[in-house]
Amino acid sequence: MKWEKILVRYGELSTKGKNRKAFITHLRNNIKFSFVDLPNVKITAERDRMFLSSKEDAEIDELIKRLPKIFGIQSFSPVASCTQELEDIKETAIKIIDSLDYEDKTFKVTVKRTDKRFPLDTYELQREVANHVLRQFTTLKVQMKKPEIELRIEVLSDAVYMMAQVIPGAGGMPLGSNGRSLLMLSGGIDSPVAGYMLLKRGVRLDAIHFHSPPFTSERSKEKVMDLANQLSHFGATVRLHVIPFTAIQQSIQAQIPDNVSMTTTRRMMLKIADLVREEIGALGIVTGESLGQVASQTLESLTAINAVSTTPIFRPLISFDKLEIIDIARSIGTYETSILPYEDCCTIFTPSCPKTKPKLEKVEYYESFKDFDELIKEAVENREVFSFPSKKKNEFENLL
Known part of the structure; x- marks a missing residue:
């Protein structure tokens, strides 16, 4: 599976107030230190999440392998991207589910439609993708509350981003934030x-x-x-x-x-x-x-x-x-x-x-x-x- 980027969730850092920026800066610097051997990795920090990206597939794989040891990260998800074409979205969904251990698991699709110009509304896109996935993977069972696999789709103006894994991080606070x-x-x-x-x-x-x-x-x-x-x-x-x-x-x-x-x-x-x-x-x-x-x-x-x-x-x-x-x-x-x-x-x-x-x-x-x-x-x-x-x-x- 080709991943476009990795979404990092802060967890405990999200409870910080005016000094949140300082904690996020520590986390960003620690990630830079830990992955200094991966020169193509780019870090984009936002208020509530961070994105790591690289054009090299091997570097993305190495990020996924080593991120669980970085303190200050609650969880992270590999993210795939595709065009806004419905068939492309469906095909990408199939590839993501196929990369997981999906046998006899519960499943649902959630959609965040940031680009309101997208022709399908939230529920229509949910139905289209869910029906397509369920036809391909017959052992999946729909469960709306706390499913084992949640396929998340975010429709932006430039692309559609999709993820299904939530990998636990080390938690805690970024190194250097407490002396x-x-x-x-x-x-x-x-x-x-x-x-x-x-x-x-x-x-x-x-x-x-x-x-x-x-x-x-x-x-x-x-x-x-x-x-x-x-x-x-x-x-x-x-x-x-x-x-x-x-x-x-x-x-x-x-x-x-x-x-x-x-x-x-x-x-x-x-x-x-x-x-x-x-x-x-x-x-x-x-x-x-x-x-x-x-x-x-x-x-x-x-x-x-x-x-x-x-x-x-x-x-x-x-x-x-x-x-x-x-x-x-x-x-x-x-x-x-x-x-x-x-x-x-x-x-x-x-x-x-x-x-x-x-x-x-x-x-x-x-x-x-x-x-x-x-x-x-x-x-x-x-x-x-x-x-x-x-x-x-x-x-x-x-x-x-």
């Missing part, structure tokens, strides 16, 4: 899902990862880099800040009692994340914590950890159970990477009996015997920064 935050990306199942959920609300992300060689391997770092790259596929560049954390973890093991060492580890991580956040101009910190899932995620533990920062900390998974999180991870494509068996710094020094209800005053007392500030400063200064998606290297670059 930037820093995602604490561990390499497990939860944190990439938390990042995805903030991206869906229009928040651009940097990510931070704590790497403790030689206790954690290069493969574990590569795994996190892969996850950051996968998150970038949702329409925005993701910078990954890799923090050298070995010296701090060794100091914690030497100084802090075993049963509260994980609480102190998380507090040091949050202190470092806060410094990086401030440096990059992010407004919040994002974690994949789920209430009660592990010892460091009880209310008492979270209270003790939070005490080192006044920055807003977003925990979009706080009320989710593990199976719900796994389902989302599978749907966004991060699950298989997350379960690769490479250790992270939180697992290598896990105490056998961690405190689930640590007392803040005791944790602060134990930490007072060691000055962590200089180690934290060095870790921030010596971090590595990677950007995703990675820019492709010129194959002749090394020859110059």
Whole structure:
């Protein structure tokens, strides 16, 4: 089936008032970014919808394939066009239905007759097209309320436009419309899902990862880099800040009692994340914590950890159970990477009996015997920064 263009519906953006134009501009820019490799795509933004077009069939197919990952889109429909000749309209309707899974489906035709000079009125055109389609596809059944297939026809002065598919979009808000935050990306199942959920609300992300060689391997770092790259596929560049954390973890093991060492580890991580956040101009910190899932995620533990920062900390998974999180991870494509068996710094020094209800005053007392500030400063200064998606290297670059 040859499609002329794609109609994009905004969904939640349609509820915006005077600032709607700013949200639409963000969406338009995100689509440009996501399809920079498709040079012939043209974008036409209107108040309540957007059209994407290309003269290349392959580019239209690629748009249909990749648009479901763009946040801010409620749904979209491939649109075909034809002349105002009745036989041409009927033939195009047949081609559209034939491209769908139509067996034993319910069906109706709706018509919007913008060009009032068109010789048939709305109901006459509905009858003509519906009768023609039903004669060709005998298993279709007419249903006027909520049919499975709704063939929509819009008669304009220059052409007739027709569509029948409504493909769900990612929903949410366009990336960049709600600022930037820093995602604490561990390499497990939860944190990439938390990042995805903030991206869906229009928040651009940097990510931070704590790497403790030689206790954690290069493969574990590569795994996190892969996850950051996968998150970038949702329409925005993701910078990954890799923090050298070995010296701090060794100091914690030497100084802090075993049963509260994980609480102190998380507090040091949050202190470092806060410094990086401030440096990059992010407004919040994002974690994949789920209430009660592990010892460091009880209310008492979270209270003790939070005490080192006044920055807003977003925990979009706080009320989710593990199976719900796994389902989302599978749907966004991060699950298989997350379960690769490479250790992270939180697992290598896990105490056998961690405190689930640590007392803040005791944790602060134990930490007072060691000055962590200089180690934290060095870790921030010596971090590595990677950007995703990675820019492709010129194959002749090394020859110059």
